[in-house]
Amino acid sequence: MITLNHRPLGWIAAALLVALIATPVSASDHADPIDPLRMSTDDDRGLTGLFAFPTKEGKRVDDPKDGDSLVLVLCVNRLLSVPPPYKGLDTYTFKIHVDTQREVRINYPKDLANPMRPEERDTARYGGVVVNPELIDPTFSITMRLKNDLGPFSEENFIERVVTVNNGDGEKTLTPAEMGKTVPQWGAGVRDDPFIFPPFFGTNVIAMVVRIPFANIPAPRGTFITWATVERNGAQFDHVGRSQRTQLPRFDFLNTIPPKEHVSTIKKMRTDPSLRLDVLRYLFPSEFAFRGFDDQPDVMVFTKDRVTGFPNGRRLQDDVAKLTCEQGDCQLYELSFAKPRLPESERLSQYKAGRPTANDKEFSDTWPYLAEPWPDMDPVPPPGLSTKNQIYVGSALALTAVVFLFPWVLYFRSKAQLRRLRATLPARVPQPPVPPMPLGPVTSTQPVGGAQ
Structure with missing residues (x-):
């Protein structure tokens, strides 16, 4: 006989209540497709994607050995369907970080979809294994702020640009002249959302693109560890490294801490989880239970020694929902079997076996590489x-x-009713009775004989 272990309804209700109100959510993760109630009109500037690929003379190439520059693309604010201005956009600070000093073990399998050895599986999943993740620290950082009223895609949409470098002798902020030579090309504006995912087809994102000559980023190992963050009022609330990592519910807590703390925090959460995470892991193990391969920092690894393509960096055309599913994380892959709201998107995204295999707009081989934005339309409503x-x-x-x-x-x-009854009670209390008249002859006090 097979015995099924049922969770008592009362325990489930209590657990849900604890999960919802016992502790606050540690990070916003506003960009996540897991969030079904996210509206396209929300003013959250959550990170939606980070891309890294080489170019040669401004044109996209796949082999870094053929390239002369590294292009970094950071996208924010998914499901965008309304025009500028975007109130409060200028209060957000976006940062892209690159660490070129840390050692990364890279062991790609012959068949990326079928890695055999443990080190091959780690490389197929993460692009490589950082040897000492607790030492991860930026050697090159780009800080950006955008104006609310974004114009056509150009560098005029920035209200702040800062580049800092740290080659082991302390952090240095580049002067405007040095910054112009180090990062010769900048741009920001509204573009098509490049994520190959039907719920996002026909919508836009706010994108920031920079091109950096390889010669301007000293990389003695030929490896670039990359990640991006967004802050508001000095507090970091979102993080993106390797595609899809912090979109998974079990990694929500990584969004507010630097990569050098990721592995130690994951290990701590395994053995001593927060009340909220423990309850959610009990109720929804497929979404919140840790996997055996999770003990890695959330960073993108890009090496010049291998052709570009996820997990080696990320090209615009990489179908990361499918590629991450091949390595064990399939939540977005399952959700990608859906129809977009625009018939044009379905036609252009090359549906095969029930899901798209390409973006719903063609990318450009030249700057700024992302497709043109979609025209303004009604906001995407949440599912009901x-x-x-x-x-x-x-x-x-x-x-x-x-x-x-x-x-x-x-x-x-x-x-x-009791109060009204008490108010009328004194008038209804019976009074003491009047004493009765005495019986028998009445004694007169008047003199006998009558009046004189």
Whole structure:
């Protein structure tokens, strides 16, 4: 006989309550497709994607050995479908970091989809293994802020640009002249969302693109460890490294800490999880339980010794939902079997076996590489219940309200009646009776004989 272990309904309800209110969410993860209630009109500038690929004389190439520059693309604010201005955009600070000094073990398998040895599986999943992740530290950082009223894609949309370098002799902020030579090409603006994922087809993102000659980023090992963050009021609330990593619910806590703390924090969360994470792991193990291969920092590894393509950097055309699923994380792959809201997107994205294999707009081989933005349209609504289920839910809520509120209504009505009763009680208390007249002859006090 097979015995099924059922979770008691009461325990589940209590656990859900704890998961929702016991502790606050540690990071926003506003860019995540896991969040079904995210509206395209929300003013959250969560990170949606980080790309790194080589170019030669401004044109995209796949082999870094043929390239002369590294292009970094950072996208934010998914599901964008309305035009500028974007209120509060200028309060966000976006940063791209590159570490070229740390050692990375890279062992690619012959067949990327079928790695055999453990080190091959780690490389196929992460692009390589950082030998001492606790030492990760930027040797090159780019800080950017954008104006609210974005114009056409250009460097005029920046209100702040800062480049810092640290080659082991302390951090140095480059002068405007030095910055112009080190990063000769900048651009920002609204572009098509490059993520190959049907819910995002037909929508835009805010993109920042920089081109850096390889000669301007000293990389003695030929390896670039890259990640990006966004801050508001000095507090970091989102992080992106290797594609899809922090989009997974179990890694939400990585969004607010630097990569050098990722591995130690993951190990701590395994053995001593927060109350919220422990409850969610109990209720939803497929989303929140850790995997045996999770103990790696969330960074993108790019090496010049191998042809570019996820997990070696990330090209615009890389189908990361499929590629990450081949290595064990399939949540986005399952969600990608969906129809986009625009028939044009379905036609252009080359659907095969029920899912897209390309973007719904063609990328450019030259600057700024991302496709032109989609025209303004109505905001994408969040998914909703069917009419029948809305009636069911509404009826259930109404019944619940009646069940819980009716006793309280009776209680307060009874108290009101008792107060009124007490107010009228003194008038109704019976008074002592009047003593009765005495029986027998009446004794007169008047003299005998009558009046004189």
